[in-house]
Amino acid sequence: MMGEELNASEVGERGLLGDRVYALVDRSDGKVVTAKNPRKWPRLFDFRATFAEPLLAGAKAPPVRIVLPDGATVSSGQADLDDILSRALNREVTLEATDSGHVDAKSPSSGPRTAKAEEYWPDMEGLDHRDTVTDFALPEGTFFDCAVVHLLTTATLDRLQELYPQGRFEVRRFRPNIVLTSVPAEKSFIEDAWVGHTLAIGDVVRVTVTGHCGRCVMTTLPQGDLPGDSRILRTAAQHNQVRVGVYAAVLRGGTIRRGDPVRRA
Numbered sequence: 001m002m003g004e005e006l007n008a009s010e011v012g013e014r015g016l017l018g019d020r021v022y023a024l025v026d027r028s029d030g031k032v033v034t035a036k037n038p039r040k041w042p043r044l045f046d047f048r049a050t051f052a053e054p055l056l057a058g059a060k061a062p063p064v065r066i067v068l069p070d071g072a073t074v075s076s077g078q079a080d081l082d083d084i085l086s087r088a089l090n091r092e093v094t095l096e097a098t099d100s101g102h103v104d105a106k107s108p109s110s111g112p113r114t115a116k117a118e119e120y121w122p123d124m125e126g127l128d129h130r131d132t133v134t135d136f137a138l139p140e141g142t143f144f145d146c147a148v149v150h151l152l153t154t155a156t157l158d159r160l161q162e163l164y165p166q167g168r169f170e171v172r173r174f175r176p177n178i179v180l181t182s183v184p185a186e187k188s189f190i191e192d193a194w195v196g197h198t199l200a201i202g203d204v205v206r207v208t209v210t211g212h213c214g215r216c217v218m219t220t221l222p223q224g225d226l227p228g229d230s231r232i233l234r235t236a237a238q239h240n241q242v243r244v245g246v247y248a249a250v251l252r253g254g255t256i257r258r259g260d261p262v263r264r265a
Contacts, residue, residue, distance in 0.1 A: 001047040001049045002045055002049075002223060002224065003172060004048075007257065007258045008255060009255070009256055010255055011149075011207075011250055011253050011254060011255070011256055012057065012250060012253040013148075013253065014148055015148030015149050015250065018061060019177065020143040021097055021143075022061070022076065022095060022098075023096055023097075024085065024089075024093045024094070024095055025093060025094050025095075025096050025115075026092070026093060027092040027093060027094055028091070028092060031117050031118055031135070032116070032138065033117075034117045034118070034145075034218075035218045036117065036118065036120065036145070036216050036217065036218050037117075037119060038218075038221055039120055039133070040091070040118065041089065041091075043069060043089065044089075045221055045223045045224075046069035047069065047088075048066070048067040049064050049065070049066045049067075050064065050065055051064055051065075061097065063075050063076045064076045066085070068084075069088065076095055081095060082095060098141070098143065114137050114138065114140050114141070115137070115142075115143065116135050117136060117138060117145070118133050118134070118136075119133065119134055119135075119216055119217075120132075120133050121133070121134065121217070122220070122230065124230070124234055124237060125238075126234075126238065126241070126242055127237065146213075146247055147211070148248075148249065148250065149177050149178065149207055149247065149248040149249070150175070150177050150213055150245055150247055150248075151176060151178050151180060151191060151199075151207075151209070151246050151247075152171070152174055152176035152179055152213075152245035153181075153182050153190055153191050153245075154181050154182050155182035155183075155186040155187055155189070155191075156189050156190070156240075157171070157174075158186070158187040159188050159189060159239075160232075160244070162187055163235050163238075163239050167231055168227070168229070168232075170226060172223060173219055173223060174215070174219060174244055178256070180262050189243065191245060191246045192240070192243060192246070194209040194264075195209050195210070195212060196208075196209065197209055198251065198264065198265040199263070199264060199265060200262065200264070201256050202254070202255070202256055202261070203254075204252060205250070205252060205253060205254045205255075205256050206252040206265055207249065207250050208248060209246050209248045210247050210248055211246065211247045212241075212245075212246055213243060213246055214242045214243055215233060215236055215243070215244045217233065219232050219233050219244070220233050
């Protein structure tokens, strides 16, 4: 569903506290619902979800409040939630949580230990597949696509904007966990050189950059007032091998806050 912007967050081995604790699962095939397959889930970005109460490490996740496309609000505590969401999505779905809903848990409470999802590949040069749908496995015991942290710099966004001035390369289109503000004059894919290196965020948190973040059709979809635009992904494919940002694993947890300095450790 649509993401949210935070001014601070606890970070642990499983990434930002509470991130992807919940997921919707298709009852017909057991696959995790994702906007990566908009042909099957065309309205997912018309939904918004937020926690109803503050998150506490080690505690059970609080209920989530979901705003439907028609503006109605429902809660994960409702007995009829699955039926409401199934009608809204026009497919039978079930809300599931990791490890009975603990916000920093490592394994899902139900369903297969290694969940699967689907991804639609548009007919676009530079992608691994074209005009087809493929399955992919989520990291064991999680609802993440590939890694627990996704980092993105404003230098990369500015470079993409320079390459395609008519596009709207806004942070929310790419849905990173952490946005790093670069010096204003920097317009390049600087984080590509960080793979294999450790970053210090603030005084405590340390992450290791594990790989490049290859992007998908999701970045081309309309989100709120952002229009659908296939050239967003095409620009990344033509100029940076479809890479926008990097993935990371957490070496040392702690609290991160807006404005924290970031450096190579």
